[in-house]
Amino acid sequence: MSGTWESTFGDVRPPDGAEVIDVPTASRSYQVLCGRGLIDRVGPLARPFLPGEKVLIVSDANVWNLYGDRVADSLRSTGLEICIFVFPAGEAQKNLRTFGTCLEVMADAGLTRDDGVVALGGGVTGDLGAFAAATYMRGTRVIQVPTSLLAMVDSSVGGKTAVDLAGGKNLAGAFFQPSLVVVDVDVLASLTPSLLIDSFGEVIKHGVLSGPDLFYAIANDPVTASLGPDGCEGLDFDRMVSLVAANIRVKRDVVVADERESGLRQTLNLGHTIGHAIEAASGYGFGHGSCVAAGLAILCRGATALGLTPAPVTRAIQTCIVDYGLPTATDVPVEAILERARSDKKRHGDTVNAVIVRYLGSVDVVPMPFGEFSELVRLGMAL
Ligand SMILES: NC(=O)c1ccc[n+]([C@@H]2O[C@H](COP(=O)([O-])OP(=O)(O)OC[C@H]3O[C@@H](n4cnc5c(N)ncnc54)[C@H](O)[C@@H]3O)[C@@H](O)[C@H]2O)c1
Numbered sequence: 001m002s003g004t005w006e007s008t009f010g011d012v013r014p015p016d017g018a019e020v021i022d023v024p025t026a027s028r029s030y031q032v033l034c035g036r037g038l039i040d041r042v043g044p045l046a047r048p049f050l051p052g053e054k055v056l057i058v059s060d061a062n063v064w065n066l067y068g069d070r071v072a073d074s075l076r077s078t079g080l081e082i083c084i085f086v087f088p089a090g091e092a093q094k095n096l097r098t099f100g101t102c103l104e105v106m107a108d109a110g111l112t113r114d115d116g117v118v119a120l121g122g123g124v125t126g127d128l129g130a131f132a133a134a135t136y137m138r139g140t141r142v143i144q145v146p147t148s149l150l151a152m153v154d155s156s157v158g159g160k161t162a163v164d165l166a167g168g169k170n171l172a173g174a175f176f177q178p179s180l181v182v183v184d185v186d187v188l189a190s191l192t193p194s195l196l197i198d199s200f201g202e203v204i205k206h207g208v209l210s211g212p213d214l215f216y217a218i219a220n221d222p223v224t225a226s227l228g229p230d231g232c233e234g235l236d237f238d239r240m241v242s243l244v245a246a247n248i249r250v251k252r253d254v255v256v257a258d259e260r261e262s263g264l265r266q267t268l269n270l271g272h273t274i275g276h277a278i279e280a281a282s283g284y285g286f287g288h289g290s291c292v293a294a295g296l297a298i299l300c301r302g303a304t305a306l307g308l309t310p311a312p313v314t315r316a317i318q319t320c321i322v323d324y325g326l327p328t329a330t331d332v333p334v335e336a337i338l339e340r341a342r343s344d345k346k347r348h349g350d351t352v353n354a355v356i357v358r359y360l361g362s363v364d365v366v367p368m369p370f371g372e373f374s375e376l377v378r379l380g381m382a383l
C-alpha cells in the first residue's frame with residue numbers, strides 16, 4: 001500500500017500530535033508516524049498493511065519484557081493471530097543462526113505471503129526482523145517499531161536490512177523497505193542514559209548534514225542535560241518528537257534521492273570511515289554513536305588543517321559533541337585506525353570517499369587517495 005496519509009487511512013486522523021513523514025522511495029512508498037503513546041496503537045495503525053491473519057513479532061528479550069505484551073494486545077485487538085520470536089539482546093545475536101531460527105519460526109507458524117513481521121526493538125531487531133521479512137517466501141512485509149534512539153533516527157528508515165557474518169558486520173542483507181514505521185518516543189524512557197547519549201552521535205551528524213536550523217535545535221540547550229544518572233524518564237518527550245521527526249526527514253531526503261547508495265546516500269557515512277575504524281580497532285569497546293562523534297571531530301579538524309572545512313564550522317561541531325558528553329578524540333593509535341580504514345569495505349580502489357563538511361548543511365563526497373586521507377587523519381588526531 002502506498003500514498004499519502006489520507007489515501008492510506010481515509011478518515012482515520014493521525015494520532016494526536018504525531019508527525020507523519022512520507023517516504024516515497026522507488027521500491028515502496030510508506031510513512032513514518034512519530035509521536036507519543038503510539039506503542040499501544042500499533043495494531044490499528046499496522047492493520048491496513050497486514051492483509052493476512054497472522055503476524056510475527058520479532059523482539060529481543062529486553063524489549064519484549066518491557067513492551068511485548070502491549071504491542072501484542074494491540075495487534076490482537078485487530079483480530080490478528082500473534083506469533084512471537086524473541087532472542088537474547090545484543091549485536092552478537094545479529095547472525096545467520098538467529099536469522100535462520102526466525103525463518104523456521106515463521107514457517108512453523110504457517111505464515112503466508114499475506115502475513116508479516118512487526119520488528120519491535122533496537123537496530124539489531126530491526127535489521128534482523130526486516131531481513132527475515134525480506135527473504136521469507138521471497139518477501140512478505142515488515143512494520144518497524146523502533147525502540148532505541150538509534151533505531152528511530154537511523155536504522156528503521158531507509159530499507160537496509162542485514163545480519164553479520166564472521167567476516168564482518170552487515171555482510172549479508174537486502175534492501176527492503178518497511179510498509180510502515182511507528183515511532184513512539186515515550187519508550188525512550190526505559191533506555192539507559194549512556195545508550196541514549198551515545199545515539200546523539202548520529203543525531204548531531206544529521207544536524208550537520210541538514211543545516212543550521214536543525215543543528216542549532218540540537219546544539220542549543222542539549223536535550224540530555226535534563227537526565228539523571230539512572231534513567232531517561234526526565235527527557236523532554238515533546239521536544240524529542242520534533243527532534244526525532246526532523247532527524248527522520250534528513251534520512252528520508254537522502255534515501256529517497258538515492259535508495260541503493262550509489263551517490264548521495266554516501267553522505268550519511270559522514271564521520272563513519274574514521275568512526276568505524278575506532279569502533280573496530282577498540283574491539284567494539286565504545287558505542288557506535290560515540291565512535292561516530294569522535295570520527296566526525298577528527299575528520300573536521302583534519303579537514304580544517306587541510307583548508308577543506310572552515311575553522312568556525314569545526315569549532316561549532318566540536319562544541320556540540322562536547323556538550324552532549326560525547327568524545328572528540330580517541331586513545332586508539334592512529335596506525336590502528338588507518339589500518340582499519342584501509343580495509344573498510346566501502347573503500348574504492350586506492351581512494352577513500354571522504355565526506356567533507358563545507359559548512360553546516362553542505363557536504364561533499366571527495367574521492368581521496370589513501371595517502372591524503374591518512375594525512376587528514378594524522379592531522380585531525382594530532383590537534
Ligand atoms: N539498517 C540500517 O540502516 C542501520 C543503520 C544504523 C545502524 N544499524 C544497526 O543497528 C544496530 C544497532 O542498533 P541499536 O543501538 O538500537 O542496538 P540494539 O538493537 O542492540 O539495542 C541496544 C540495546 O538497547 C536495548 N533497548 C532497545 N530499546 C530499548 C528501550 N526502549 N528500553 C530499554 N532497552 C532498550 C536493547 O535490548 C539492546 O540491549 C547495529 O546492528 C547496526 O548495524 C542499521
Ligand SMILES: [Zn+2]
Pocket residue numbers: 202272288292
Ligand atoms: Zn552509524
